[in-house]
Amino acid sequence: MDRSTDGAVTGIDGASSVYSAALAARRRSYGPNTSLSYEQPLMIVRGSGTYLYNDQGVQYLDCVNNVSHVGHGNAEVAASASAQLHTLNTNSRYLHPDLPRYTELLLSSLNAGCSNSSNSSSSCSSAGSCSGISGGCGNGSYSRAGAWCSDTPPATNSSSTISEIQPQPQPQPQRQQQHQTPSSSSTISQPSLEVLYLVCSGSEANDLALRIIAAARPGATHLAVMGGAYHGHTSALIQVSPYKFWGQGGTGRQPHVHVVPCPDPYRGENLDGRASARAVLAAAARAGGRLGGFLCESVLSCGGQVVLPQGYLQELYDELRRAGVLLVADEVQCGFGRCGGAFWGFQTQGVAPDIVTMGKPIGNGYPLAALATTRELAAAFAAPGMEYFNTYGGSTAAVAAGLAVLRVIQRDGLQHHAHRVGEYLLSGLGRLRAAHEVVGDVRGLGLFLGIEIVRDKASKRHAPATARWLKERMKARRVLLSTDGPYDNVLKIKPPLVFGITEAEILLGQLSEVLDQELTTDVRQQLSQREDEVWASVYGPRYLQYRENERMLYSGLPPARL
Numbered sequence: 001m002d003r004s005t006d007g008a009v010t011g012i013d014g015a016s017s018v019y020s021a022a023l024a025a026r027r028r029s030y031g032p033n034t035s036l037s038y039e040q041p042l043m044i045v046r047g048s049g050t051y052l053y054n055d056q057g058v059q060y061l062d063c064v065n066n067v068s069h070v071g072h073g074n075a076e077v078a079a080s081a082s083a084q085l086h087t088l089n090t091n092s093r094y095l096h097p098d099l100p101r102y103t104e105l106l107l108s109s110l111n112a113g114c115s116n117s118s119n120s121s122s123s124c125s126s127a128g129s130c131s132g133i134s135g136g137c138g139n140g141s142y143s144r145a146g147a148w149c150s151d152t153p154p155a156t157n158s159s160s161t162i163s164e165i166q167p168q169p170q171p172q173p174q175r176q177q178q179h180q181t182p183s184s185s186s187t188i189s190q191p192s193l194e195v196l197y198l199v200c201s202g203s204e205a206n207d208l209a210l211r212i213i214a215a216a217r218p219g220a221t222h223l224a225v226m227g228g229a230y231h232g233h234t235s236a237l238i239q240v241s242p243y244k245f246w247g248q249g250g251t252g253r254q255p256h257v258h259v260v261p262c263p264d265p266y267r268g269e270n271l272d273g274r275a276s277a278r279a280v281l282a283a284a285a286r287a288g289g290r291l292g293g294f295l296c297e298s299v300l301s302c303g304g305q306v307v308l309p310q311g312y313l314q315e316l317y318d319e320l321r322r323a324g325v326l327l328v329a330d331e332v333q334c335g336f337g338r339c340g341g342a343f344w345g346f347q348t349q350g351v352a353p354d355i356v357t358m359g360k361p362i363g364n365g366y367p368l369a370a371l372a373t374t375r376e377l378a379a380a381f382a383a384p385g386m387e388y389f390n391t392y393g394g395s396t397a398a399v400a401a402g403l404a405v406l407r408v409i410q411r412d413g414l415q416h417h418a419h420r421v422g423e424y425l426l427s428g429l430g431r432l433r434a435a436h437e438v439v440g441d442v443r444g445l446g447l448f449l450g451i452e453i454v455r456d457k458a459s460k461r462h463a464p465a466t467a468r469w470l471k472e473r474m475k476a477r478r479v480l481l482s483t484d485g486p487y488d489n490v491l492k493i494k495p496p497l498v499f500g501i502t503e504a505e506i507l508l509g510q511l512s513e514v515l516d517q518e519l520t521t522d523v524r525q526q527l528s529q530r531e532d533e534v535w536a537s538v539y540g541p542r543y544l545q546y547r548e549n550e551r552m553l554y555s556g557l558p559p560a561r562l
Contacts, residue, residue: 018055022043023043038475039472048071048073049071049072049073049496050062050496050498051072052065052072058478059478060478060480061478061479061480061506062480063479063499064493064494064495065480065494066361066494066495067360068496069338069360069362069409070361070405070408070409070414071364071497072496076404077404080400080404081366081401081404085397089396089397090395090396091392091394091395092198092389092390092395093389096396098399098403099198099394099396102406105403105406106406107194109343109344110193110344111193191353191374192374192375193353193356193372193374194375194378195372195373195374195377196371196372197372197388197390198368198369198390198393199371199390199393200390200392201367202330202358203231203232203234204232204359204369204390204393205357205359205369205370206295206328207232207234207236208357208371209328210236210240210293212373213292213293213326213355214292215380215381215384216326216376216380217292217293217326220292220324221256221290221292222256222284222289222292223258223292223293224291224295224320224325225257225258225260225294225295226259226260226300227242227260227262227303227486227546228243228302228303228486229241229242229303230302246546255287256287256289258283258291258553259549259553260279260280260294260296261276261549261550261554262306262486262546264306265306265443266440266443271312273311273312273313273316273317273319274316274318277315277316277318278319279553280294281319281320282556283553292325292326293327294325294326295330296313296316296327296330297332297334297345298313298329298334298345298348298349299333299339299345299445301333301334302484302485304452304485304486304487304490305443305444305448305449305484305485305493307444307445313346313349314349326354326355326377327351328354329345329346329353329355329357331344331357331358332357332358332369333360333494334445335362336358336362336405336409337409337414337418338361338445338447338494338497339445339446340416340418340419340420340422340445340446341419341445341446345445354373355373356371356372356373357370357371358370363401363405364401364405366402367392367398368399368401368402409497414498415497417498418446421447421499422447426444426449428504428508429449429451429508430442432508432512437456438455438515438524439452439454440452440457440460444493447493448494449493450485450492451491451493453490455528455531462487462535462539463489464488464489464531464539465527466489467483467489467490467491468488469523470491470511470515470519471483471491473514474514479511486542486543487542487543488539
């Protein structure tokens with residue numbers, strides 16, 4: 001035991017009288033259904049780069065806080081927002097030169113072409129094949145249009161201005177479609193994203209997407225979403241988030257919502273995008289409705305850090321677009337260069353959405369989010385005459401923070417950095433997978449990675465208790481991870497993009513030691529008993545809900561209220 005500076009006894013995580021008082025006050029006055037991470041919560045008071053510090057000065061490697069995209073405490077973002085706050089912070093009803101400058105920068109990145117889209121999406125599930133991205137930014141062959149992906153070392157000139165990183169217009173290569181039929185989407189006009197709305201959170205952006213769908217597709221009141229998806233915390237978004245409505249405290253699927261079974265490349269399940277699209281279209285028709293929109297993350301986060309199989313999203317988009325369904329790419333967690341091979345996740349899939357939503361990393365912690373769409377859809381939304389106004393969306397300070405984030409990503413080559421470090425991590429995680437029975441799959445793109453923990457490789461049964469145990473043991477070693485997925489058995493790795501090779505080596509080394517030295521036979525036996533308990537009480541019923549949804553969807557049965 002140590003003693004803190006005030007003489008209070010402290011434990012391994014710096015627990016003190018101050019800590020105890022803060023914890024008690026939090027539990028007394030803050031919402032009871034908000035969560036704290038870890039069995040013994042951390043009191044974090046400072047961040048720098050990819051590290052967090054508790055009130056006793058203990059340093060933790062942050063492998064999971066994807067909001068601080070360009071690093072905790074980034075001085076440039078803080079200075080930009082602060083300077084604007086000291087000058088003026090007002091709403092978007094006044095003209096300001098930074099607002100159109102920012103919107104045009106974001107839109108140019110969204111419309112950048114994909115020169116190698118058919119080869120850009122791959123995942124790692126075995127040692128020795130952890131490529132992560134094929135033909136990606138690492139060799140400069142992907143999304144070069146608009147200079148949003150750099151194959152050169154990061155620039156060192158700290159005086160770069162936002163005008164210097166303005167992408168220049170480039171001829172757009174034709175998007176490649178896989179498994180095309182004579183009636184493929186290549187004959188359908190591909191949308192151009194030309195209009196932006198600025199809001200304050202990813203939830204606001206996705207909620208706005210639902211409003212645009214309703215305005216542009218009157219009468220088509222049904223929606224489709226991906227299994228395991230989470231799109232936000234508003235009432236409307238909880239209804240389109242299986243992660244919530246089939247999760248603890250959820251009330252089940254609403255009749256107008258249809259769930260596309262989540263692809264599981266690790267287990268070889270639900271890999272046919274065209275069949276999934278046709279099934280969900282038929283389900284809406286059987287329920288007496290029409291699909292108006294489909295919301296899908298370009299890389300699935302709450303679904304378990306899943307990289308969609310190559311060609312899957314192209315096939316699904318093709319079928320749904322031909323039926324008049326509007327396609328929404330939720331980039332809240334996977335955008336802004338995190339995937340390494342492209343600035344946006346949907347670009348790694350070679351698809352063209354009608355609406356793109358973004359949030360979390362966009363302001364490096366400053367409340368900011370956005371929605372991009374076509375001019376046609378924006379006009380449909382505006383047609384009734386109701387103003388759209390967001391008090392803080394598009395404020396001058398928010399735009400200043402957003403511009404600074406783009407500037408840092410571009411100047412410091414963070415997209416390429418994410419690709420390079422992600423490849424290094426995937427390779428190391430692949431070695432751990434080969435050596436340990438509980439590491440079932442490792443997968444991801446760039447610095448969007450997942451480690452699926454299973455009871456054993458033969459059965460591939462989900463092991464949420466083991467995943468949580470690993471998370472806690474890593475926290476004891478000052479490395480912060482989290483768990484995700486419908487069955488909470490996937491360790492997620494989504495650090496700030498400044499996470500480097502040194503940090504990757506720390507993560508790999510500490511995880512290797514936990515697996516080698518702490519996960520003993522006795523511990524595994526204890527965890528096995530715990531796995532049985534939590535599966536019977538929590539995850540087993542959830543698993544049956546997802547399976548029943550698949551059975552009814554693919555068999556053509558009338559949709560049940562699950």
